[in-house]
Amino acid sequence: MVSIVTDQEAQRLTTREAAERLGVKPETVYAYVSRGQLSSRRGPGSRGSTFDAKEVEALVRRGRRESSAAAGGELSVRTRITLIDKDKYFLRGVDATELARTYSYEEVAEWLWTGVLRPGIRFTAPREAAEAARRAVDALPAHCGPTDRLRVAAVAAAAADPLRYDLSEAAVLSTARTLIPTLVTALPLVGTAHHGEGPLATRLWPRLTAKTPDEASLRVLDLALGLLIDHDLAASTLAVRVAASARAHPYAAVSAGLGVLEGPLHGAASGLAHRMLAEVLERGSAAPVVADHLRTGRRVPGLGHRIYPGEDPRAQALFTALEEVEQAAPALAAARDVVATTARHTELYANVDLALAALTVASAMPAEAGETVFAVARTAGWIAHTLEEYEERPLRMRPSGQYTGPRPPQPLP
CATH class of the missing domain: 1.10.580.10 (Citrate Synthase, domain 1)
Structure with missing residues (x-):
């Protein structure tokens, strides 16, 4: 009898071949299957499982990317959003x-x-x-x-x-x-x-x-x-x-x-900015309010963003829109006073929390x-x-802990 091997079957790997390609033990390959990271099926006329070569190669590439991200010291997540x-x-x-x-x-x-x-x-x-x-x-x-x-x-x-x-x-x-x-x-x-x-x-x-x-x-x-x-x-x-x-x-x-x-x-950061703006309006100036924050070691809320070197674009858009709301003028003036007051000492720009606070203060909303x-x-x-x-493989968000406790074996407590 002549055995005919299709192209699809030729692209499948045995457990040993898949393990070698992935650089893991054969039992780990089956662990990947149980976690949904690989699919398997019985080979024709064989008792062993076979694996799609493309799936295995994709898992190899994914592992390389994630190892590279982990080496950088930060969790990296692919996103199209x-x-x-x-x-x-x-x-x-x-x-x-x-x-x-x-x-x-x-x-x-x-x-x-x-x-x-x-x-x-x-x-x-x-x-x-x-x-x-x-x-x-x-x-x-x-x-x-x-x-x-x-x-x-x-x-x-x-x-x-x-x-x-x-x-x-x-x-x-x-x-x-x-x-x-x-x-x-x-x-x-x-x-x-x-x-x-x-x-x-x-x-x-x-x-x-x-x-x-x-x-x-x-x-x-x-x-x-x-x-x-x-x-x-x-x-x-x-x-x-x-x-x-x-x-x-x-x-x-x-x-x-x-x-x-x-x-x-x-x-909750906008609530802190709301309370600050309300106090600025009550006291008539940002200077004493900002001074109180600095004197007690608190950061001035609504200023600075770890991602944007300049003003948060969301704050810009909200402040511009609030200019069309007549009753928002006092809250806007208070927000600008806070920014101008802190700018005397450090260059910090408004973030979205300050702009959101201007909206909530102007609209008589709670903090x-x-x-x-x-x-x-x-x-x-x-x-x-x-x-x-x-769409990603399940349970991929599993970083490894860096254990810093006492080395085993330790005596039973």
């Missing part, structure tokens, strides 16, 4: 500030997820999920902050969705379009309710302030949402990708991001409102990173 370059940032190669100025938050989010612009798209919360989230949030103690409420709302929405474990792209996109409005709907109303099917900014506004908005104010809030939608691998986004790497469902991935966002150096805006906005970016991470 955000690029930060000098004084600008881009979403999928498009200037992010121009996107936020031109399109609504929901339009930018949909485009970020799918690459398709759908003018006028509106995200709607399902009744069952919205009711579950509202009940859960209403049961919280009164002193709870906005991130507490949003985390609980995300968990409640997940519990109401029996299909949450479906990680297909279509299912995750469906979840994304309903989760964001569910989070907004779950927040308690402060002002007069607006139509539930309007733009997300219109639905979010009465949950931030009792003040009646004008069109210019709603445009600025929508702009802020669009500007904050993503900003590369911020701490919360990295947490989201770690969760997605373990194949957590999208609700859980968003919950991971919300947990990190609550830190004072991340999502925590900026944190709410940040969290709602960034949820869309987290979903984009979740979708991207699902």
